[in-house]
Amino acid sequence: ETGVTQTPxxxxxxxxxxxxLKCEQHLGHNAMYWYKQSAKKPLELMFVYSLxxxxxxxxxxxxxxxxxxxxxxxxxxxxxxxxxDSALYLCASSQDPHPGELFFGEGSRLTVL
Amino acid sequence: xxxxxEDPQALSIQEGENATMNCSYKTSINNLQWxxxxxxxxxxxxxxxxxxxxxxxxxxxxxxxxTSKKSSSLLITASRAADTASYFCxxxxxxxxxxxxxxxxxxxxxx
Numbered sequence: 001e002t003g004v005t006q007t008p009x010x011x012x013x014x015x016x017x018x019x020x021l022k023c024e025q026h027l028g029h030n031a032m033y034w035y036k037q038s039a040k041k042p043l044e045l046m047f048v049y050s051l052x053x054x055x056x057x058x059x060x061x062x063x064x065x066x067x068x069x070x071x072x073x074x075x076x077x078x079x080x081x082x083x084x085d086s087a088l089y090l091c092a093s094s095q096d097p098h099p100g101e102l103f104f105g106e107g108s109r110l111t112v113l
Numbered sequence: 114x115x116x117x118x119e120d121p122q123a124l125s126i127q128e129g130e131n132a133t134m135n136c137s138y139k140t141s142i143n144n145l146q147w148x149x150x151x152x153x154x155x156x157x158x159x160x161x162x163x164x165x166x167x168x169x170x171x172x173x174x175x176x177x178x179x180t181s182k183k184s185s186s187l188l189i190t191a192s193r194a195a196d197t198a199s200y201f202c203x204x205x206x207x208x209x210x211x212x213x214x215x216x217x218x219x220x221x222x223x224x
Binding site for chain 1: 144146148153154155156157158161201203205212213214215216217
């Protein structure tokens with residue numbers, strides 16, 4: 001149990017579907033992150049939320065839409081994805097302001113058909 | 114931008130041997146961290162070394178940091194089959210909540 005829970009663990013969707021990934025942290029942290037991990041590529045930082053405000057958006061396509069309703073929950077809404085978006089999506093949390101240790105969830109394995 | 118690059122990309126050793134992985138980074142950091150990832154799972158934090166530190170130990174782990182060369186090394190002593198995983202370095206800087214990772218070193222420890 002890492003304190004960061006991601007659901008679902010596995011997701012298969014078509015290119016026209018709309019789905020969401022959910023992340024919840026029970027650690028009292030005030031910053032949350034989405035990372036994308038594709039095969040044979042470094043982890044890519046997608047979004048950072050600090051105190052529920054987005055502070056970093058690394059030019060991620062608009063078909064990925066994050067939502068952070070409170071400091072404990074983070075969502076990644078998915079819409080009209082492409083097969084190359086298939087990857088492991090990792091959520092993490094930390095204590096602001098500058099990241100010390102990141103606590104990761106187990107990830108959501110996404111397959112886009 | 115990618116803040117860490119690990120070397121080698123893959124390493125295979127026998128149980129009981131030591132494993133050394135290296136990391137190079139490009140810009141100024143205030144800390145460097147090492148993480149471990151078992152296949153298909155989340156990353157687990159191993160150790161953090163600050164920019165004003167040169168060496169740090171935690172159990173069988175030893176990390177060094179050379180800010181003049183922008184490099185770090187992770188040494189795992191007396192390796193075990195359970196150490197088989199991918200190991201990533203990541204640099205944190207003062208620019209905000211940025212922690213960017215390298216491509217990782219895949220370590221295999223053979224029983």
